Amino acid sequence: MLGSSTKKILIFLAVFITIACSGIYGMYYIISKAGHKVAGYELQQQKLISELEADRSLKQFLATSGPDIEKLSSRIVSRDGTVAFLEMIEKIARDTGLIIDTESVNVAASPINIEEFETLNLVLSTRGTWSNTYRFLSILETLPYKVTITGAEINQLEEGVLSEGISVSTTPWSGSFTFNVIKYK
Known part of the structure; x- marks a missing residue:
């Protein structure tokens, strides 16, 4: 049948393949978790960017509407006026x-x-x-x-x-x- 050296090689290969598969699965698991974290960070970043853009557009709106707001305020009689x-x-x-x-x-x-x-x-x-x-x-x-x-x-x-x-x-x-x-x- 098979010689003892062939059995040792097959056992070695089986152990090696098991370790390699475990390592690959471990790497997949780590990369998958990291991918979820990265996706979460990307969502947070997009949310922050949209908030900054909203703040920027609000500031721009207030800057361009300032004279109009002043005109509206001047159309109202003051407290002591x-x-x-x-x-x-x-x-x-x-x-x-x-x-x-x-x-x-x-x-x-x-x-x-x-x-x-x-x-x-x-x-x-x-x-x-x-x-x-x-x-x-x-x-x-x-x-x-x-x-x-x-x-x-x-x-x-x-x-x-x-x-x-x-x-x-x-x-x-x-x-x-x-x-x-x-x-x-």
Whole structure:
């Protein structure tokens, strides 16, 4: 049959092949585990990259939107700007040639954001010519604030009588304007 040297060679080869297969399986197992770790690291890296890109795009958005945000903020009356806003409205009316009376000013809760904003409600009455009244209303609509005109009534007065002792050559008109503007609390 087979000689003892052939048996030794076969046993040696069987042991060698078993050790080699075990080594290959061990290497496969280690490489497989390392591959899973690498895949996990790649996912973490992709997540970090996407977060950085989101941060970068947010910073870029804020940088490019900064002037727009400032414009929006300036469309809201400041906390201590009520008197200045009212004086501005009265000056516009006088500059357009109207006599103006502030009938009421009050503050109410804002429908937008109750914690941060409130609504400044104004009722004004004016007297003057039709064109001056119309010009005032047009300017009021185009103010750089979030103005909402809730009521406007324009009536013709008796001819030649504008106010006590003041007369005009054209037919005078009276206006009553109700509007509100958003203001910071």
